[in-house]
Amino acid sequence: MASALIILIAAPLVSGLLSLAVRTRPVMERLQMGHAAVLWAAMAAVVAGVAAGDDVSFGSLLHADALSAFMDLMLAFVGGTALVYAVGYMGEKLSRGPVEFPRYRRFFVYFDLFLFAMVFAVNLDNIALMWIAVEGSTISAALSVGFDRTKAALEAGWKYIILNFVGITLALFGTVLVYYASEHVLGVSMEALKWSVLARAAGSLNPVVLKMAFVFVMIGYGTKAGVAPMHTWLPDAHAEAPTPISAVLSGLMLNLGLYAVLRLKTIVDPAVGPEFAGSIMVGLGLLSMTIAATFLLIQRDYKRLFAYSSIEHVGIVLVGFGVGGAAGVFGGLFHMINHALAKSTAFYAAGRVLLRYGHKNIDGVTGLLRQMPLVGGAMLLAALALAGMPPFGLFISEILIATGAYDKRPWVAYAFLLLLVVAFAALVYQVFRMVLGEPKETGVPMTPGGGRFTDFALAANLVAMGYIGIHMPGFLRALFIPMTRVFHVLGEIP
Amino acid sequence: MIESVLITVVQMIVALLASPFIVGLIRKVKAHLQCRQGPGWLQPYYDLAKLFRKDVVVSTHTSWIFTATPYILFSSTLTAVLLVPIFLSKVPLNFAGDIITVVYLLALGTFFLMLAGLDAGSAFGGMGSSREAIVASLTEPAMILSIFAVGLTAGSTNLSTIVHKTALLQGIVTDPPPHLMALAALFIVTLAETGRVPVDNPATHLELTMIHEAMILEYSGRYLALIEWASALKLLLFLTLISNVFAPWGIATERTPVWMAFGVAVWLVKVSGLAVLIGLIESMFAKLRLFRVTDFLGLAFILSLLAIIFFYILRG
């Protein structure tokens, strides 16, 4: 199993390095498809191993517990479809001309490195090394965000860099504070930075230091996760980045930020009690939802629309973990994976629309369902899922979170439901405007070469999204039980 | 069983025969008040007989609704009459319907009449139907409430039960104020439902004022006869309601032939008295403007409502 973990982590790195040497498009396509296949296979092995009950680890550096395996699952699955999508998307750009081959190649290098950093981060058993990997992902994404050399892309890239670097630095300060607390208990050593060790010793750490550390980490990684009010870079970057990157930013990188916060929460809770971190998360979560909901209402750009929707969903997840309990934690985790699938689907569809019309204006897009049935349908379904409609999993997780919230603090549940309704109305209004009706423009249809890959990515995501909404597979549940233990949920999952 | 059927048939015949008489009586009273001789007592019967024999003119624009309506109207009105105690306090068919049923049976006829008014395609018919709609909608709540106010004393909305119980008390009203209010309300309803002045004028065909006459403007011959007869029956029904619900004196409470015969006589006197009253009112008042009718009918509604409130307040 450890080898699978190694392969999982190494595959993007190797692929990225190999990409540097690629000279033609078909080779690149094959390389990246192979990369995706390896990712999926290795992920399947890791997940199967962890689901069977044994954490996978390699040395003292890498350790995949249930939470890590869960993140691996998301990263590899969505990362894989994103790769396939990117092959189609960038291929289309290449054949149409705006992107020449060296930049095409560079895109995949950045992309692979970005994936590598993320996969690496979630499997590291060390709070500080994780920080390094997360920083690595921030850096590699920074290159991708400004990939289109337009003014807007540059501006978005700059804002992304500044805000995220500041954020990530604050997170490092938080990490230092954790070390400050833990070295008194565990000694000045690598041990004092290991998640597994920290988790065991959590109860004996100094609570005040941990509180401060949590604030820094929350704000630091929260910036990366797009938590309001640190979210301001997010809509810009998501809108201006090439669409495969937008999908990965929204579907995966935000979850990575959340993962980092959640990991620390598992350390902080035993030391200071669950109320502390919970309150901050609920507060910021509701704030994120509020801001996102209002901006969804007035949105005119469909990529920004989905970006704000991501902020909303990050808020939902935060509320879920903030209120805690079996329902809240389960709901939060379930929400993360469903959101990853739904949001990447939405972005894939949005990318196709962008390729067709060449603009991101909601008002200029109508009749997608008629003009591009698969893309329009995918966008419709993704939007419904994001809006929290059954039979998609986001509905289930939202109800679970509301249940958890009502048990603890009814007013949180009221606010939560209210914001969900507003966001629902806004999102549905905006997306349905595009999907329904008669098409206005003809636009540029996809070449078959690009269309095939993107169609596959869309379909794969849709199937996965639909499936886990209707039935939660056994291996996923097998991951969820130990994960809720990580979050100190006692008692049976009802 | 046979007895019941017999009584029902007798009641039907009595009502059918008496109804043109009442119409004629009102005309006679009005004529007298206008210092005219007026047509003879039997004139309405002659009219009906003549109409039955005459050819009918049917518009080519109409459908089967137009031809079916006279029969539906006639039979639904007659059915309603069979539910109302005339000379026997407990009519055999009392189980088949109460006051609400009576109201809705009459509405069934009105509904078809309204359709027939629209069927010919002439603007008059439509106008009549449209006006009938507003008048009917304002009278029916008042009617139901006013009877209910009386029904409260008897503890029933079944007409037979109401009349029977009151009759057993020798017509001594236990709650006079609510009963008086309900009586007033029902009287107003009667004027409106039967198309009498000041709501409608059965004697005119002036296009801007007519309601009932406008709806049946296209009818002739046998159809008109049936409709006229049905309206006469309806008038009789309302007068019977007023007299027997509020003053069931003399009505037979047992099924003895003598008593029932006596009951018929008393009932004829009572409804004749009411007919005279209506004739008086028709002569004394002018027809109201259509949109003033609302106020008039609103008064009936308020009165019937007050009757119920008073009933409860007086009873504590």
Next chain:
Amino acid sequence: MVIHPDLGSQLVNLCSALLLLTCFAIIAQRRLSACVDLFALQSVFLAVTAALVAFLTGAHHIYIAAALTVVIKVIILPRILKAVIERLNVKRELVLNINIPSSLLICGALVILAFYITQPIISLGFLLTQDSLAIALSIVLIGFFIMIARKKAVTQVIGFLVIENGLFLGATAAAYGMPLIVELGVFFDILVAGLIIGVYTHRLQDTFDSVDTSKLTGLKE
């Protein structure tokens, strides 16, 4: 050689204080190249502090951190920044979001705030470096403040680097340094980050003819 703990602690505190002072100097300085110089100076103080701690505690891996600080923050990054300034031909910053006197006042307040915030956890620290945590937090906050108060991309980068310095002070002084592998990783990341910022600054200049980041308001609602 053995140094009395009190003396050592005072030395460390002195160095930390110097770090803080350079922050104020950066705040008060409009000329960009001077800002870069001040940052380099600050990095020197940081390296000295780190070396002191390494010496006093015997944690030798901190020497390496100190050396890396000198290499990267005193030599490489200032050079890159100077080159950028040279190329962009922006010498000084004329318009500030917040003027210098108010900035200084605010930063004073931030220092007080930092001390106030860290007070409950200071007692937890090692005797040698007890006050360093507060100072480190002050520097982080001031660096952050510089990023908000200044408009030019270069000064924002300096603000960012000041935050990093504060962070390093915290790591080395308060926590006696992170494990070496961590330190190395962090340095590598910072280096790459600095490079990327440099690249972006160039692109900004090429595309917008300006590195005034307050003009980057095309993307909004």
Next chain:
Amino acid sequence: MFFDLSWIVHWGLLTVVGLLGIGIFLPSVFYRNAHVQNFVAHGAAMAGSVAGIALGIAGLLAPTAATFSVSSNLPLLTFQIRVDPLSSFFVLIISLSGLAVSQFAVGYVREFEARYSIGTMGGLYNAFLLSMILVVLADNGFFFLIVWEIMSLVSYFLVVTEHEKAETRYAGFFYLIMTHVGTAFIIVAWLVFYQQAGSFSFEIFRHPPAPIPEGFRTLIFATALIGFGTKAGIIPLHVWLPYAHPAAPSHISALMSGVMIKTAIYGLVRVYFDFLGGAFPWWWGFLILTIGAVSALLGVMYALMEHDLKSLLAYHSVENIGIILMGIGAGMIFQSYGLPHLAALGLLAGLYHTINHAMFKGLLFMGAGSLVHATHTRDMEEYGGLIRKMPWTAAFFLIGAVSISALPPSNGFVSEWLTFQSLFLSFQIPDLLLKIILPISAAMLALTGVLAMACFAKAFGISFLAMPRSAHAREAKEVPLTMRIGMGLLAGFCLALGFAPMVVVPLLDRVTAGFTGVTIAEKIVAGGGFALAPGLGIGFASISTPVLAVLLAILIPAALLASAALGGRLRKRYTKTWGCGINLKPRMEYTATGFTQPIKQVFDMIYRPTVKLETEMLEESRYFAKRMRFETHIEPVFQKYLYDPVVKVLQKLADRVRVIQSGSLHVYLAYIFVTLLVLLLWVR
């Protein structure tokens, strides 16, 4: 019993789910031939409906409730199904309507075949039926919410079938938002239950481990009322309904208006009588009754002003939901005062009207669909004279119109009469206010009834009678047999429900007995099984629709014979209607607008009509008009004063919030900085 009821329930359930499930997916398989898709989809729906009818009847008769349960991998969620009398009754309603509407749809959908994907439409149609059936069968709050939302979503998609029209999209969106808001309230109700009882299982809702405190009961009452009320279309939450129901294809409108809004009635009865059971505070019932009365009256009044036939029918749904709620509200009031027999009567009246409304509203919507099919317009002013072109449709529509107008001996009459009775029996309540209020609401019911009659006189008269008013109407043809059979089925059900109340009442009694603890069927069914006498021992009143029907059936031919006897053979002369000397033209006919003009004038308090008259005079003289333009509108009070302000405030707020995302990096940094400082200070 000859056969095993539980066996039928078991297999009926499986068959329903199986057949409708097949109906969801199978049509898409035959994507090459829309015709085949049509047959497969609606055939599956019909077969499923037949199974549903069996399930419903068996469930009603079964001595005990049957439960089925499949656990899920998710916390709190169990796919739990319970077939008890209440749910069986609603399954029966859904399936009866489903059967007829599916039959109708076979013909109706034909004209969609060229333009729309029948696979999708048919699949969604089956999904719609299935979700409704599962809504009433669900026995777990979480599962209920899922199928409830799916029902809303699927119906939304069906509403926007013709999404190329902007007003359809608007209608659909409005509907989706409103129903979602409603769902949020239902969620809150369920959350309160969960918090109090610790589970989403309805069984636990029914019997919580500890009694739920009064405050929480009230919270559940209120949230369920708003939540389900939105779906039911009670005033003032009805605003979506007149948009959405007409926008949908007519067979969908028939299901939505006839059946879907009934699931909300199901929800209310389930929550109030089943979960919250026992003694309510008196004002609960009072509130329901008031809402019912207001909805009934205002519903019919707005219906009167509509010229779009389908909007008119949609407003009548508001009216009839009001009537149903009046029965239920009366039942709740009686329940509060410990009068279980009367409570059962009120509830029974409400449920009876529920099934009646499903039948005649489905019928009327199919009739409207046939008209749209034949004329391609929904505007009544363009119909006219269709009774000659479409005799069958006209006859069926007339049956529906008589039923909805509650004219005896129709089914609508029976249930409205029962409602009247339960309102009049209020004199047994020991509270003066209620004693007076209930008869007043009875008067409102009477007014509603008459106005409904006027409205359908208008609808039928203007649409079917007199001369065609447009080329559309002149060229109309009778609809195909498949559609007529569909209408005929519901017309038959309407008549049966009217003539055989003594069969229906004992079945309904099985539903109400579970909630009130008393059976009243043997007390109500009197007169040798031919009459209903709900006086419950005090001989208050009775009716017998079979006898009335027989009387009418005897008297009409009797009148024919008698008039023949009096006047001999009938001689008819045919001629045109007298048009005062000029040829009668369709333009001279009375219009729907004209028909309701007096009502508009009398009730101008409610309608607040605005009139705009523009006159263009001739150049030569100020006394001769060249052209006149007359416009009149009634004020959409609820939308204008209740909904528009909310939307406006939200928009304004969102506009204000824009400043947050100002584009300035410094401001963004400041956000983070301030958040950091605030949180740090808070931590300390």
